[in-house]
Amino acid sequence: MLELVKAGGWPMVPLLLLSAVALAIIVERFWALRRKTVLPPGLGREVRTWASRGSLDPAHIDSLRGTSPLGALLAAALDVRNRSREEVRERVEDVGRHQAFRMERYLNALGTIAAAGPLLGLFGTVVGMIQMFLGIMDYGVGDVNELAGGIGKALVCTATGMIVAVPALMFHRHFRSRIDSYLVDMEHEAIQLLDAIDPRTRRAGTTAPQPAPAYTQG
Template sequence: MIPLLLLSALALALIVERAWTLRRSAVLPPGLGMEVRSWARRGRLDPAHIDSLRATAPLGALLAAALDVRHRPRDEIRERLEAVGRHLVHRMERYLNTLGTIAAAGPLLGLFGTVVGMIEMFLGIVDHGIGDVNQLAGGIGKALISTAAGMIVAIPALVAHRWFRGRVSEYVVEMEHEAIQLLDAIEPPAAAARGGKGHASAPATSG
């Protein structure tokens, strides 16, 4: 029971920590994507703005990574976004493996405690006989408490683990959408600049 109590305390701490860290306002601040696209259209992309954006939230860090390499080809920007995105997903999934391990280990520890209790009880029967049947039933009930405790620890940990995994996946999809919108917002000026250079060089070539 002592390991189960320790696991329950650890699971509760991890659930509270992940629930606070993965709240929507901390990962996807409302209106941040629109604000950054507005910066891009107005040309307010100085290093100070980008650094402040990077420190706001995971979404801000992803958008800042795109702005850092905004003058490169779109394929290179996508590669940078994928690399930064993997790092951000790893950060958002922090401690989730531990929570999953608790969900898997809880029932096994509970079953182990029950088996140990049953072994001790039957060894006592071998030494002293069956004795009182009510006392025997009480001993079996006490041994099964360990299994029940393991399930009580494991079920909330499993539910929280699956819920947090789904929440991270949802955030990743929304962050990708915001990053694509930012790429569309910063690409037209670059395309226009390339087009202007092409028109300027044409007369020189013909001459």
């Protein structure tokens, strides 16, 4: 392995650095995007129970906000629970975008590594080929086997760039897909909470608009 790194020359240094950064991002995102961390089991049901009983206070809501992204989303809805449903929905959407941005942390960097890896590998190969042909100009072709070995060494950078880029691209798309799935589940929990805190939605079979209770006015 060390011989291959030496064969690639100095362009292997940024490739190795990119591989280390990509590995660190992948490990960190796997840890941060665990389902129980983003969507704690039973949290949505527990919050709906609090809301239906009216057992809510600012300290309780602040504590909920710090539990998880889902907790922050539900706390945002509870902060404006006495306003109209549209205002509550707008607040939930704003906080949802903020939480999505936080969950996507470092993913742009991982995508950049996936795109830059093959280019850096190709650059290293071109540099190696240039050096080899300059040597041919100075000393002639010499041994054909040695020339073939030099070409093989020059291609080490290209192979390394692909080795760095392929996992980075795969995990980038995997994390994007996981975040999209979490956002759908968070939206579902928020809608259920809206139904729980809006008394009009609990009146089954009601088709005509009903006057809102006094406490729902902003």
